[in-house]
Amino acid sequence: MASVRTCTTLSSKISNNLAWKKSxxxxxxxxxxxxxxxSASGTFKASxxxxxxxxxxxxxxxxxxxxxxxxxxxxxxxxxxxxxxxSGWGQPRITPLQDLRLHPAAKVLHYSVELFEGMKAxxxxxxxxxxxxxxxxxxxxxxxxxxxxxxxxxxxxxIALLKKMISVDQEWVPHTESSSLYIRPTxxxxxxxxxxxxxxxxPKLGTPVTTPYIGGHWKEQDNTSIDWLIKPTLGVQRxxxxxxxxxxxxxxxxxxxxxxxxxLLADPQYVRAxxxxxxxxxxxxxxxxxxxxxxxxxxxxxxxxLWLFGPEHRITEVGAMNIFIFxxxxxxxxxxxxxxxxxxxxxxxxxxxxxxxxxxxGEFQVSERDITMTELVQASHDKKLLEMFGAGTAAxxxxxxxxxxxxxxxxxxxxxxxxxxxxxxxxxxxGIQYGRIASPWAMSIQ
Numbered sequence: 187m188a189s190v191r192t193c194t195t196l197s198s199k200i201s202n203n204l205a206w207k208k209s210x211x212x213x214x215x216x217x218x219x220x221x222x223x224x225s226a227s228g229t230f231k232a233s234x235x236x237x238x239x240x241x242x243x244x245x246x247x248x249x250x251x252x253x254x255x256x257x258x259x260x261x262x263x264x265x266x267x268x269x270x271x272x273s274g275w276g277q278p279r280i281t282p283l284q285d286l287r288l289h290p291a292a293k294v295l296h297y298s299v300e301l302f303e304g305m306k307a308x309x310x311x312x313x314x315x316x317x318x319x320x321x322x323x324x325x326x327x328x329x330x331x332x333x334x335x336x337x338x339x340x341x342x343x344x345i346a347l348l349k350k351m352i353s354v355d356q357e358w359v360p361h362t363e364s365s366s367l368y369i370r371p372t373x374x375x376x377x378x379x380x381x382x383x384x385x386x387x388x389p390k391l392g393t394p395v396t397t398p399y400i401g402g403h404w405k406e407q408d409n410t411s412i413d414w415l416i417k418p419t420l421g422v423q424r425x426x427x428x429x430x431x432x433x434x435x436x437x438x439x440x441x442x443x444x445x446x447x448x449x450l451l452a453d454p455q456y457v458r459a460x461x462x463x464x465x466x467x468x469x470x471x472x473x474x475x476x477x478x479x480x481x482x483x484x485x486x487x488x489x490x491x492l493w494l495f496g497p498e499h500r501i502t503e504v505g506a507m508n509i510f511i512f513x514x515x516x517x518x519x520x521x522x523x524x525x526x527x528x529x530x531x532x533x534x535x536x537x538x539x540x541x542x543x544x545x546x547x548g549e550f551q552v553s554e555r556d557i558t559m560t561e562l563v564q565a566s567h568d569k570k571l572l573e574m575f576g577a578g579t580a581a582x583x584x585x586x587x588x589x590x591x592x593x594x595x596x597x598x599x600x601x602x603x604x605x606x607x608x609x610x611x612x613x614x615x616x617g618i619q620y621g622r623i624a625s626p627w628a629m630s631i632q
Contacts, residue, residue: 229339230267230275230430232346237354239263240282251362254438256580261355261367265347265432269337272426278347280354283433291418292376293425298471299375301330304579306437307352307367307631309359310621315352316628318619320345322535327371330467335424336373344371344430349631351432356631358436363620368435368580375425377418440581445612447587447600448489448576450504451482452559458493458503458530465502465530472532473506480505490576492589495530499559502530507576507584508537511557512550512607514570520550522607523557536577539627540611559591566596573600575608583612 240262249259264283268276293299303323308316324341331338348369352359359367456479459465464472476491483491490505502525503509511523522544525531544552565571574586585600585608600608617623 228274229343230278230347232278232343232350234277235280235347235350236277237280237350238282239354244282248358249436251360251365251438254360254365254436256437256440257368257435259436261358261434261436263351263354263434265351265430267430269428269430270426275337275339280351286429286431288376289418291420292374294374294376296420297375297422298469298474299334299336299425300373300471301327301334301336301467301469302370302372303327303468305348305369305371306579306619307359307369307434308619308621309361309366310619311363312621313361314621315356315359315631316619316621317345317348317631318615318629319535319539319627320348320629322538323371326468326533326535327373330469331373333464333467334375334469336375336428339430345629348432351434352631355434358434360436360438363616365436365438366619368437369432370435371430371432373428373430375427376429377425377427437580440584445585445609447585447598449487449588450490450492450586450590451479451486451488452492452494452499452589452591453479454494454499454559456491456493457495460495461529463529466527466532468532476506486590488590490584492591494559501525501557501559501562503532504576504584504586507578507581508532508534510540510573510575510577510608511562511571512573513565514572515551516570520572521553522550523553523555525556526554534578536579536582536615539615540577540583543611543614562589563591563594563596566598571596571598572603573607574598575600575611577611582615583608585609 245262260283262283263280265278265280267278270276288295303326305320305323306318308318310316321341324344327344328338328341330336348371352367352369355367458476459472479491483489492504492509493502494500495502501509501511508524508531513521513523515521524537524541527533541552541554544550562571574589576584576586578584585606586598587600588598589596600606614623618625618628621628
């Protein structure tokens with residue numbers, strides 16, 4: 187990857203590459219790019235974006251592609267947008283990557299009032315940078331926000347902001363098909379912002395408090411701390427203030443071992459989600475409780491956890507991925523099975539993409555239905571279990587080689603075929619992502 191360390195060339199690239207609306211007036215003040223327009227309180231507006239470029243001396247060297255580890259490196263900038271019940275969504279800002287300063291009573295720290303998304307940007311074989319079906323991530327993000335008592339927004343506006351943000355840090359998008367730029371939008375409940383949103387007046391200066399805050403320490407005109415403005419509350423109630431931020435991370439392959447079958451632990455005593463819960467939402471509260479079980483599986487020499495539910499041991503998900511099972515139905519008929527979206531299953535973007543492709547191909551039956559471990563074991567015994575694989579943004583497709591379940595090991599010949607279905611899915615999705623296959627699912631950032 188290139189080791190560009192200047193802001194000047196980046197600035198010119200952004201001006202030339204971004205399709206700014208003609209009605210937007212761009213001007214500079216104190217080294218910051220401003221765009222005129224007023225956001226409606228119902229959503230933020232990409233046309234209001236303010237960009238504060240990272241100083242050239244603070245730009246980081248890009249890691250070599252061979253050294254990329256998932257989620258370990260971060261780009262030079264981040265996006266932040268404040269929301270308050272009083273004022274609605276504030277002005278979007280791209281700033282240098284920085285720590286967030288939160289009051290210890292912030293809702294996100296006590297009641298897991300937060301959500302996140304996982305997306306990627308890909309540098310294609312033609313050097314064009316593309317997103318993959320970002321509208322699906324925005325739809326899911328808004329569904330989760332509504333369920334978590336967090337503010338919703340116009341997904342198209344956030345997509346436009348993501349494009350601009352990626353353009354700012356475009357040299358961080360790896361120049362190889364083995365890697366990509368991971369995008370992590372996050373929305374958290376905070377409720378610890380100052381009363382400036384309520385038009386309060388500085389007690390010493392007698393002037394309105396207008397200091398913009400988004401992650402960082404509050405300083406007022408006399409350079410004194412204004413902790414007197416903070417209004418924290420520890421009550422178990424919906425937050426009235428929230429922060430949406432986005433960070434970017436160049437990543438290599440999710441599994442360092444490459445495209446190889448993984449082994450799974452299937453233990454029915456551990457449950458990921460339940461009816462009426464949050465299984466279909468992308469919230470951190472779904473993931474934290476799974477980490478210890480993942481560690482337990484690794485201690486047994488296994489890679490991931492196959493999540494089961496109910497007395498019949500229904501198969502739901504694998505690790506943090508959706509699960510697919512390819513069966514031989516006899517008489518030359520085959521069936522691709524994935525569990526239905528009944529509230530337990532995350533509606534994955536990759537899941538939807540694989541189902542859409544399979545139905546377009548029309549070569550086998552495609553079913554969204556329940557499948558139990560009893561059916562899986564019987565299919566394996568009858569030599570009808572052809573393939574099993576996970577699907578998700580991080581790894582795209584992950585083949586499964588074995589399942590450890592109730593003192594037995596179920597071996598699956600997922601990669602023992604001349605043309606495995608999971609490999610075909612992987613090649614098609616990555617072909618679209620890297621521009622080798624034309625598709626409306628690929629959205630250029632230009």
